[in-house]
Amino acid sequence: MQKGVAILHSESVLLAQEFLTSILIMFLIGTIGGKLASKFNIPDVVIFLLIGILLGSNALDLIDIHTDSTINQVILLFGAAFIIFHGGMITHFSILKQVWKTITLLSSLGVLITAFIVAIAASLIFQIDFKVALLLGAILASTDPAALVPIFQKFPIRRKVSQTVIAESAFTDATGAILTVVVFGIIQSGASVNGLTISWQFIQLALGGIVVGAAIGWFAAFLISENDRGLLREFTPMVVVLTVLAVYLLCEKLHFSGFMGVFVAGLMVGNAKSLKLTVLPEQEHAAHQFIDAVGLKLRMLIFILLGSQVDFAILKHYGWSSLLVVVIFMFIARPITVLASLLPDRKAKWKREEIVFFFWARETGVIAAALMGIVVSSGLPDGKLLSAVTFLAILVTLIVQASSTPYVARKLNIRESDDL
Template structure:
């Protein structure tokens, strides 16, 4: 055999790392099933174990492009799947609550956590609010599997799932705006930032709707649906084009993929449908892609973790998590449900919404982006996000059934 050049070695190493991530993910999923724990917690722990801090088998930081692809595409596909889970018919009944929880709620959370971080860690306000925006959203990828095993009342379940999908998009947009402001050389005022945020949302909406309707038509059972046999693959094309086109026009790629998923998940309302055989194969295909995305994001986040930073900032990070769970979240639910008289939320339903707010995929991916860009305070942000994911998933996700039973919000 001839001598391999540096490019060959790099490509071979990259392939091995990707295979290693998949192998670790499969093992982690199996362990999580046996221990009856959220799989993402095991992925995080295995990422730390196999990362540079211990065994150094997976070091994705040596391949920044692959790192960015995993974090960006993975989070975009998860958002797309979250959009598909929302049913517009149910959403219409609780649209005020969902709209406020996923927009105003994100801003309230980011502000409370931002000022708390500024006070506890003495970080500048910019990085402090960046942390707030990173952990402000909840996680549909963690909530949906829990709700499949716990029969929560349908209106309450759809509200929590819808909020988690919408606030992931709003959280990602807020995160992008703050990160852009921190990394730009020229300062942008509040009015400029607000205008850009609105523009990002509008462009994302238009791009997501346009691409989704086009793709649904071409893969439907109508005469124009000449590609219906390729419906599963088209879902990946929709995610990539929605994200990239929106970003290139100055919009939010995350909003675009989420809206595309929302349109796709409610295509019957537009008089379109995919043949049953193609629909079923598409579901299995997307579930596998989403699983790969989840395991990759959390394993990569685990490999990014600096144990020295975690030991240094861990105790103060726990304070941030407690403020998020027991101060920020209750305030958000009380404020955002107050204005929705039509939904007629009971006290116990509000208490349940306060408890169910797991942090997961999108914050993990955004944290990875922060580490990659080396923003001021990135070690503090990474450690706090890690703590938030571990604590909320272990404490809140694992007790959802018990809390729902105690509060009487299970379907009879």
């Protein structure tokens, strides 16, 4: 009998129970926080982040899931992939047709502009190798649909603006991740920074993700559509999960961009009617209801984890220098990126107040944290420095920008209810 008890309390079982306890705490406190966020009209991701800081080692020490742990990476990668898929689903082809040039520029030229401005600032401020600084810029170049999607669902703004921002965030997450992979590979191999090499690898990863995502996304839409066989209509939520996992894992296996793939797959499923596939309202409702429910749980886990992992000792060590890089990132890199991407798109007819809103709609979170987790776990010598700047950027952009996005939209009169 004692042997049986010992088996039940083996190290792996105890670790599993410890993890489940952390999940219980995060869901319990997170649910209360979500309710408070709803009551006071505050974006829930900001509350979740603050809850994480409270529950982490800096305060109550109730959560101890390390950045480089497998379970942390599983939550971040699946959560990011699922949320990017959702961003694709709620993006309409009709809007993309109007602003495709803007989105293309933001997610290609814009990512490079942001990355290089941050790299120049970081290399000068911290006196580090330019390739390492460029890695930091690449990590910070992506925006965060995990923060933006729920904000725009709760505080509707002009459809063209909101869907462009969401599409941008999904595409820049993919292209930012691609640039990070390319620059990290250059650092690991010791090669020099070559514009042609970066461009070619960038295109290869992006196009591969687009092809895989489009193929599997179309097939998923077919499976839940009103076709002759109606294969998996009654299992729509399961098809969503399988699609996210299959696209992400196959893309990564083939050395393509998994994040680009899941976004394109979401586009295909969300725009099934444009693909001559009829998805019944029942299946469409089931898919969105499931994604909303799971998305909330994933946001809760992701941002509470991010908050719990903030190392204030490292932040204190790099202090004002890190904050200076973040300020340059927010108030110099982003406006230049937006102007360089929106002004050439004459067809979109962007108004001044919409351009100003793009300056501010620039939260950083899930993808940056996931990429930083990969970098930290690799043992990069400057990993702690990059980690400090990244976490500070996440904290500042979420607390300052995400929380004030509804207020800024109201002041600029670009809410859906405002006169155009």
